Amino acid sequence: MTTTVALIGAAGHGAWHLRAIEGLGPRVRLVATCDVQPGFDYADHRAMLRERRPDVVVVCTPPHTHLPIALDVLEAGADLLLEKPPVLSLADHRTLAAAAAGRAVQVGFQALGSPTLAALPERVGEVTVVSVAGAWWRPDAYWARSSWAGRRGRDGALVNPFAHALMQALAITGMRPPWTLSLDRYRTRAAVEVEDTATLRLTAPDGRGVFVAVTLCASEYVAGDIAVTGTLGAATVGYTQDTLDGEVLPGRAGLLENLLDHRDRGELLLVPLERTEPFTALAEAILAEDPPALLAPGRLARRPDGVEIPGAAELVRRAAAERAHFREIGAFA
Ligand SMILES: NC(=O)c1ccc[n+]([C@@H]2O[C@H](COP(=O)([O-])OP(=O)(O)OC[C@H]3O[C@@H](n4cnc5c(N)ncnc54)[C@H](O)[C@@H]3O)[C@@H](O)[C@H]2O)c1
Incomplete structure (x- = not known):
């Protein structure tokens, strides 16, 4: 058909x-x-x-x-x-x-089609905590590509480029509101109203937690590693390449194909709108925040096409490992 x-x-x-x-x-x-x-x-x-x-x-x-x-x-x-x-x-x-x-409404969080999700429970048991580290680089042009780019209430490293990391972390922990959210957000460009570098901590009443440390200002690339701790053990998921403890798991399901299978054969949708409601709750809270702190030019290294934070990848790794906000490890004091 x-x-x-x-x-x-x-x-x-x-x-x-x-x-x-x-x-x-x-x-x-x-x-x-x-x-x-x-x-x-x-x-x-x-x-x-x-x-x-x-x-x-x-x-x-x-x-x-x-x-x-x-x-x-x-x-x-x-x-x-x-x-x-x-x-x-x-x-x-x-x-x-x-x-x-x-x-049928399927939402484009394509990493939820990853086979790593089904493989996790056997390896880690019931998930208690996840911690995400992502260090990418985006040039000045990234923030000028569209009218909504860098605009308060519409964009930001957490809700846009790293949206998949947040959604994946929420799906892996199964967390939904109510939760306690704390943020530590920074930007490197005065004209950009949203964060390019941030940590996020989300704690559920039962103790489950999500921690996220990300930047778009790193010269060294960290793809988006999700360290997962559960009742039986720990594992690391790479959500961009579908790795589980470094091994690529083949067979990511495509969201459009899954939607067709849903229409033709009644297969369950992988990312029905309902599944993404916790993400929307989190995005709404982040987008309501004041503009993030502007880092002083002395902390930055200028490149012809953009700005780097020297040592950003290392800071992200450390924050994620300690599940500590940048301010708690004295990063930009
Ligand atoms: N799933 C992913 O990995 C992924 C990656 C990149 C972007 N996205 C998402 O895709 C969407 C589009 O992102 P983008 O970077 O292409 O944005 P964009 O600003 O380039 O807009 C996409 C297109 O929509 C067009 N457009 C705007 N209003 C329209 C309207 N009323 N009718 C018809 N066309 C209209 C624009 O002209 C543009 O060509 C966003 O929601 C973004 O978050 C998802």
């Missing part, structure tokens, strides 16, 4: 979805691309939905546009693959969940 698919938000990360759609061969037929930039079948997604009536719609537009577009898609009777973060507030999350009744 061929399923018709349309893509809304085709010029940015949407190019990745176009390749994924192509990779599914005759099982899907792309019936329309839509973007407000020129060069696509439609500029207006409502006209596209009316005229092409796709079975499934992939929405890959800026996060603050997700809710109204997703509601239009559901209203048109299509199933939805919605990029992460699905929405930016719990109120919007609940509005979307209510509108989705009877339709």
